Amino acid sequence: LEARNYEALRDYLSELHPYEIASLLEEFEEPEQITILSLTPPETAAEALEHLDYDDQYRLLDHSDKAVAKAILAAMGRDAIADLLMAIHPNKAQQIMAMVPEEDLESIKYLMTYPEDSAGGIMSLDYIQAREYWTIEQVIRHFRKVGQKQSIANYIYIVDAIGKLVGVLSLKELLLNDPKSLVSDVMHKNIITVLATADQEEAARIMSQYDLMILPVVNDQGRLVGVITADDIMDVIEEEDTEDIHRLGGSQPLELPYLESSLMTLFSKRIGWLVFLFVVQAVTSNILKYYENVLSSVVTLAFFIPLLADVGGNSGTQASSLIIRALALGEVTVKDIAVILFKELRVSGLIGIVMGFIGYFFAWAISGSATIGMIVACTLIVVLIMSSTIGAILPILGRMCRVDPAVFSAPFITTVVDITALTVYFNIAIRLLNID
Amino acid sequence: LEARNYEALRDYLSELHPYEIASLLEEFEEPEQITILSLTPPETAAEALEHLDYDDQYRLLDHSDKAVAKAILAAMGRDAIADLLMAIHPNKAQQIMAMVPEEDLESIKYLMTYPEDSAGGIMSLDYIQAREYWTIEQVIRHFRKVGQKQSIANYIYIVDAIGKLVGVLSLKELLLNDPKSLVSDVMHKNIITVLATADQEEAARIMSQYDLMILPVVNDQGRLVGVITADDIMDVIEEEDTEDIHRLGGSQPLELPYLESSLMTLFSKRIGWLVFLFVVQAVTSNILKYYENVLSSVVTLAFFIPLLADVGGNSGTQASSLIIRALALGEVTVKDIAVILFKELRVSGLIGIVMGFIGYFFAWAISGSATIGMIVACTLIVVLIMSSTIGAILPILGRMCRVDPAVFSAPFITTVVDITALTVYFNIAIRLLNID
Numbered sequence: 080l081e082a083r084n085y086e087a088l089r090d091y092l093s094e095l096h097p098y099e100i101a102s103l104l105e106e107f108e109e110p111e112q113i114t115i116l117s118l119t120p121p122e123t124a125a126e127a128l129e130h131l132d133y134d135d136q137y138r139l140l141d142h143s144d145k146a147v148a149k150a151i152l153a154a155m156g157r158d159a160i161a162d163l164l165m166a167i168h169p170n171k172a173q174q175i176m177a178m179v180p181e182e183d184l185e186s187i188k189y190l191m192t193y194p195e196d197s198a199g200g201i202m203s204l205d206y207i208q209a210r211e212y213w214t215i216e217q218v219i220r221h222f223r224k225v226g227q228k229q230s231i232a233n234y235i236y237i238v239d240a241i242g243k244l245v246g247v248l249s250l251k252e253l254l255l256n257d258p259k260s261l262v263s264d265v266m267h268k269n270i271i272t273v274l275a276t277a278d279q280e281e282a283a284r285i286m287s288q289y290d291l292m293i294l295p296v297v298n299d300q301g302r303l304v305g306v307i308t309a310d311d312i313m314d315v316i317e318e319e320d321t322e323d324i325h326r327l328g329g330s331q332p333l334e335l336p337y338l339e340s341s342l343m344t345l346f347s348k349r350i351g352w353l354v355f356l357f358v359v360q361a362v363t364s365n366i367l368k369y370y371e372n373v374l375s376s377v378v379t380l381a382f383f384i385p386l387l388a389d390v391g392g393n394s395g396t397q398a399s400s401l402i403i404r405a406l407a408l409g410e411v412t413v414k415d416i417a418v419i420l421f422k423e424l425r426v427s428g429l430i431g432i433v434m435g436f437i438g439y440f441f442a443w444a445i446s447g448s449a450t451i452g453m454i455v456a457c458t459l460i461v462v463l464i465m466s467s468t469i470g471a472i473l474p475i476l477g478r479m480c481r482v483d484p485a486v487f488s489a490p491f492i493t494t495v496v497d498i499t500a501l502t503v504y505f506n507i508a509i510r511l512l513n514i515d
Numbered sequence: 516l517e518a519r520n521y522e523a524l525r526d527y528l529s530e531l532h533p534y535e536i537a538s539l540l541e542e543f544e545e546p547e548q549i550t551i552l553s554l555t556p557p558e559t560a561a562e563a564l565e566h567l568d569y570d571d572q573y574r575l576l577d578h579s580d581k582a583v584a585k586a587i588l589a590a591m592g593r594d595a596i597a598d599l600l601m602a603i604h605p606n607k608a609q610q611i612m613a614m615v616p617e618e619d620l621e622s623i624k625y626l627m628t629y630p631e632d633s634a635g636g637i638m639s640l641d642y643i644q645a646r647e648y649w650t651i652e653q654v655i656r657h658f659r660k661v662g663q664k665q666s667i668a669n670y671i672y673i674v675d676a677i678g679k680l681v682g683v684l685s686l687k688e689l690l691l692n693d694p695k696s697l698v699s700d701v702m703h704k705n706i707i708t709v710l711a712t713a714d715q716e717e718a719a720r721i722m723s724q725y726d727l728m729i730l731p732v733v734n735d736q737g738r739l740v741g742v743i744t745a746d747d748i749m750d751v752i753e754e755e756d757t758e759d760i761h762r763l764g765g766s767q768p769l770e771l772p773y774l775e776s777s778l779m780t781l782f783s784k785r786i787g788w789l790v791f792l793f794v795v796q797a798v799t800s801n802i803l804k805y806y807e808n809v810l811s812s813v814v815t816l817a818f819f820i821p822l823l824a825d826v827g828g829n830s831g832t833q834a835s836s837l838i839i840r841a842l843a844l845g846e847v848t849v850k851d852i853a854v855i856l857f858k859e860l861r862v863s864g865l866i867g868i869v870m871g872f873i874g875y876f877f878a879w880a881i882s883g884s885a886t887i888g889m890i891v892a893c894t895l896i897v898v899l900i901m902s903s904t905i906g907a908i909l910p911i912l913g914r915m916c917r918v919d920p921a922v923f924s925a926p927f928i929t930t931v932v933d934i935t936a937l938t939v940y941f942n943i944a945i946r947l948l949n950i951d
Contacts, residue, residue, distance in 0.1 A: 094705045098725045126726075222690060233669035233686060250669060250686040251662055254655060269530045287753060289534045290562075290746040292728055309745030310726040316749060317723060320756040321840055327763060328836020328925070329829055336846040337837055338854065345862045349833050350869060356829050357873060363821040364881050374814050381810055381817045385799040385933050388821050392828070393765055393792050393926040397785050400764025401773055404757050410772040418774065426781045433786060437793060445800050489764070489925030490829040497821050 089118045097126035104131065104139075112139060117147045125154035132335075133166035140175060153180050154228075158203045158305075161190035190305075198282040199275035201315065202296045202305030209262060211237050211245055216258040218248070234293055236303050237266050244270060244295055244303040272297045275304050282307055283315045284409055323407055326483060327400060329356070329490035352490065359494050363388075363501055370505045373514050379446045380508055383455050384501070390459060391466040391500045392493035394430065398423055398470035399492050403484045406474060416475050420468060427467035431460035454511050458504045465503075466496040525554045533562030540567065540575075548575060553583045561590035568771075569602035576611060589616050590664075594639045594741075597626035626741075634718040635711035637751065638732045638741030645698060647673050647681055652694040654684070670729055672739050673702050680706060680731055680739040708733045711740050718743050719751045720845055759843055762919060763836060765792070765926035788926065795930050799824075799937055806941045809950050815882045816944055819891050820937070826895060827902040827936045828929035830866065834859060834906035835928050839920045842910060852911050856904060863903035867896035890947050894940045901939075902932040 092100065092115065100119055104112050104127065116124050116139060128136050128151065140148045152160065152175070160179060164172040164187065179187065186204055193199030205228055209218045218235055235253065237246035246266030256265050272295050273282045286294050286309060294312075296305040322332040331348040333340050340348075367374065367384075374381060402419065405411035411419065435456040443452030470492050474484035508514070528536065528551065536555055540548050540563065552560050552575060564572050564587065576584045588596065588611070596615060600608040600623065615623065622640050629635030641664055645654045654671055671689065673682035682702030692701050708731050709718045722730050722745060730748075732741040758768040767784040769776050776784075803810065803820075810817055838855065841847035847855065871892040879888030906928050910920035944950070 096705060096707060096725060219690060226687060226691060250690065254658060254686065254689070255662060269532060271532060283749075286746070287749045289532060292745055309728055309749065310722070313719075313723045313745065313749060313752060316752050316756075317844065320752075320760075321844065324756075324760060324763065324836055324840045327760065328833050330833040330837065333837065336844070337841040338847060338851060342858070342861055342865070345858070346865050349830070349862070350866055352833070353826065353829055353866060353870060354873065357822070357826055357870060360822050360825045361877055363825075364818045364877075367818040367821070368881060371814060371818075374817055375811075378807060378811045378814070381820070382800045382803040382807075384817070384820055385803070385824050385937065386793070386796050388824065389796045389799075389926075389929060389933060390789065390793055392929060393789055394785070396925050397764050397766040397788070400760055401766065401769065404760045405773040408753065408757065408772070411774060415774060422774075422778070422781070425778055426785070429778070429782050430786055430789060434789060434793065437790065441797055441800075445804060489832050489929075490825075493825060493828060493925075493929070497825060501821065 085118060088115075092119045093123070095119075095123070097123050098130055100124065100127035101130035104135075109138075109142065113143055116143055116151070121147075121150040121154040125151050125156075125159075128155065129159050133163055136163050137167050137171050137175065140178070141171070145178065149178050149180075152178050153183075156203055156205055157183050157187050158190055158201070161187045162195070162200075165191055165195065193275060196279050197275065198273045198277045198279060198296050198307060199305065201279050201282070201311050202275065202307050203311070204305055206295075206303075206306045207235050208238050208303065209235050209248070211239060211261075211263040211266070213262045214258065215253060215256050215260055215262065215265070218262060219253055219258070222250075222253070234306075236295055236306075237262055238303055242302040244272065244297055244301060246270065247295070270295060273307070274299065279315045280319055283312050283319070286312050287316070288409075319407070323403065323485040326485035327403065327488045329353075329488040356490050356494050360497065362498050366498065366501045366505070373505060373509060373512075376514060377451075377508070377512060379448070379451055380454075380504075382445060383442060383451075384504070387455070387458055387462060387500050387504055388493075388497040390434065391462040391496035392489070394427065394463050395466035395470035395492040395496045396489040398427075398467040399474055399487050400489070402471045403474045403487065406478055406484045411475075413475055413479050416472065419471050419475065423467045423471045424464065427464045430467070431463040434463055435460040450511055454504070454508050457507050457511075458500070461503050461507075462496070462500045465499055466492070469495060469499075521554060524551075528555045529559070531555075531559070533559050534566055536560065536563035537566035540571075545574075545578065549579055552579055552587070557583075557586040557590040560587050561592075561595075564591065565595050569599055572599050573603050573607050573611065576614070577607070581614065585614050585616075588614050589619075592639055592641060593619050593623050594626055594637070597623045598631070598636075601627055601631065629711060632715050633711065634709045634713045634715060634732050634743060635741065637715050637718070637747050638711065638743050639747070640741055642731075642739075642742040643671050644674050644739065645671050645684070647675060647697075647699040647702070649698045650694065651689060651692050651696050651698065651701070654698060655689055655694070658686075658689070670742075672731060672742075673698055674739055678738040680708065680733055680737060682706065683731070706731065709743070710735065715751045716755055719748050719755070722748050723752070755843070759839065759921040762921035763839065763924045765789075765924040788924075792926050792930050796933065798934050802934065802937045802941070809941060809945060809948075812950060813887075813944070813948060815884070815887055816890075816940075818881060819878060819887075820940070823891070823894055823898060823936050823940055824929075824933040826870065827898040827932035828925070830863065830899050831902035831906035831928040831932045832925040834863075834903040835910055835923050836925070838907045839910045839923065842914055842920050847911075849911055849915050852908065855907050855911065859903045859907045860900065863900045866903070867899040870899055871896040886947055890940070890944050893943050893947075894936065897939050897943075898932070898936045901935055902928070905931060905935075 207225055233250045235248045239245050246268050247270050248266050271289050273285055275296050275298050292309045294307045295303055298304050325332040329352050438459040439452045439456035442455035443449050473487040477484045477487055643661055669686045671684045675681050682704050683706050684702050707725050709721055711732050711734050728745045730743045731739055734740050761768040765788050769784055874895040875888045875892035878891035879885050909923040913920045913923055
């Protein structure tokens with residue numbers, strides 16, 4: 080196929096979807112990549128580039144023929160260009176800016192003023208406005224003039240004289256309504272919007288709650304400044320969930336896919352938490368040292384240390400992951416803390432009774448002592464109740480203090496629970512065995 | 516507001532978004548709910564009902580005036596009715612079916628043949644078909660006739676004589692193209708589709724990769740049978756991620772939000788794993804009992820048991836959560852097992868050296884013995900390498916055996932790692948301390 084048959088290649092490429100072009104680009108080296116880009120329709124090439132990482136976008140635009148690069152940049156969404164410019168070195172950004180169509184520069188600079196993870200940072204400027212005093216016919220004529228760009232969405236936003244968003248019309252309604260009717264009579268007036276400065280998670284929550292395909296973004300004066308589409312929001316949801324899952328596993332979130340992350344990235348994202356947790360967990364050694372005489376007189380007690388610590392860790396992890404997810408989905412807020420506490424106390428009480436019963440017979444069988452069985456059973460009940468409540472409450476306290484609830488990960492909860500479990504265990508043992 | 520001023524209330528309700536009606540319904544008791552529903556436009560009421568759980572949907576439809584219920588059911592998406600019918604008791608389903616418009620019954624029964632979590636189970640039937648030999652003008656006329664339903668999407672699907680999907684046109688293209696041109700000349704022919712029998716996760720992956728707002732669903736003959744919209748897919752993504760996070764925390768996924776789950780549900784979703792893990796972890800007690808004489812001669816060894824077990828658990832959890840997420844996103848497949856293994860060996864080797872160094876000095880300080888320091892350091896290195904590789908490989912083996920990788924949760928990994936850590940620890944201790 081790469082045998083210089085450019086005409087056949089051009090036909091083939093023009094039928095492909097941008098994502099397929101991107102996959103194709105990833106399979107080849109630079110000379111072929113440049114050829115493929117130059118033979119792809121600029122609209123498709125522009126969308127294909129958005130699937131690549133920023134360094135590759137820059138490299139391909141920089142190394143392409145200047146006319147090709149200019150055509151691609153003209154077809155690219157202004158939000159995609161803004162994202163690219165913010166991600167690369169300022170010198171390189173200058174080079175790209177020099178090739179961007181003059182009329183797009185101002186709005187790209189405007190987009191760059193919003194933080195990357197805000198609603199303004201992910202919004203697109205490819206929407207169409209109309210006035211409320213127009214007729215449907217006028218809107219259709221306007222749309223025919225300005226609606227050519229591929230990424231333009233299926234809604235027309237209606238603004239008043241000062242640019243304030245007052246209504247919305249779908250293309251379907253344009254087609255179905257009488258051409259003579261007034262926009263203000265047929266438009267929807269109750270519009271759900273999001274502030275440009277809001278967090279992207281906020282935008283995702285609104286779109287998923289209201290089942291929206293597109294969400295208009297307004298500034299604090301209520302003026303329409305952009306739109307967010309459902310396909311952008313899917314990426315946001317996946318990105319945020321990935322971050323939470325990485326944090327829950329006790330590592331800093333990776334920015335790149337696992338296979339593309341370098342050895343040093345993986346090392347540095349993981350070692351920090353491991354060392355921090357090691358230092359905290361080292362307290363357990365001090366606790367055991369403190370109870371050395373109890374341990375030496377009844378070595379059997381040591382048999383159940385890992386078991387008790389693990390059971391506490393397990394139930395704390397269960398509770399914390401349920402609450403962290405509920406917080407992320409907005410099902411639970413900090414106001415529910417008392418309800419959650421009460422619920423966890425009852426659930427873990429039930430769990431404690433069942434597990435205490437099992438633990439009693441197990442410890443009796445291993446140690447041959449009913450007293451040890453009793454010690455293990457009592458510890459299990461206390462530890463299960465404590466670990467569930469700690470696991471459930473810590474993420475909520477985190478949210479209150481504006482810490483990501485997901486840092487209260489399995490390893491973190493395990494550490495906190497281990498320390499309390501050991502202290503409880505030895506105190507119950509001292510009492511029931513009459514050691515001092 | 517509830518002071519019988521029905522006219523004002525009707526005006527107020529007609530301006531609200533379905534999600535807002537649903538929130539309103541949740542605040543009131545049944546008599547008010549029935550009143551609200553009867554005063555809301557049926558189209559909005561139908562969408563509002565979809566936000567409630569199935570029992571409430573049934574109860575409100577059953578207790579509403581029959582004419583109101585019929586109007587709402589006529590406005591409801593056929594996919595939403597099918598979901599409702601599958602979720603409630605067959606007798607109740609019969610009652611609802613009796614109120615569904617005759618012409619919808621067959622397609623609702625057809626939808627019910629697909630499993631709930633398949634592409635067919637989440638697809639909607641509200642799409643519009645046209646023929647490839649039509650002109651744009653004909654399509655617009657057809658659309659004006661059949662496009663009234665609110666949930667109809669912004670695309671027209673083009674099928675051939677036997678119903679095979681051959682192209683797609685957006686409403687935008689209807690508006691922008693010359694009314695005289697032929698559909699087959701302007702339609703897009705390279706269409707991304709999904710099989711109705713495919714998993715809903717597959718549909719989500721395709722839509723998010725290709726950045727699609729709508730995905731046509733075909734049967735195995737290539738005939739168009741439905742469409743999936745981005746707002747449905749957002750729910751799927753959130754649902755699947757919630758399941759993964761619950762599993763990673765070591766509990767069975769909850770179907771209802773945390774606050775709405777009953778005490779017995781929370782108990783039963785959590786107790787199973789806790790008991791299972793307890794039984795496996797009980798092995799640690801047997802290991803310690805086996806090494807009782809080593810422990811009694813050097814009680815100091817017990818000081819580091821929880822620490823070593825925790826460090827292994829931490830690093831295993833890190834590795835497993837990174838790999839589980841990468842598998843869920845399709846970034847990694849079972850074919851990458853060798854690459855991952857090699858990567859984890861190197862990363863964990865680095866981590867092991869750093870942590871071994873820290874552990875050596877710490878254990879020396881606590882125990883006053885450089886030999887104990889050495890034992891702890893060596894165990895740390897071995898345990899860190901083992902736990903990372905086990906944590907990374909188990910989810911992949913799970914995927915190979917068609918087990919959800921997310922069952923290799925933090926608690927599960929911790930358990931496996933604890934058992935190996937203790938065995939390694941005592942074997943190193945016996946060798947370095949010359950005990951036998």
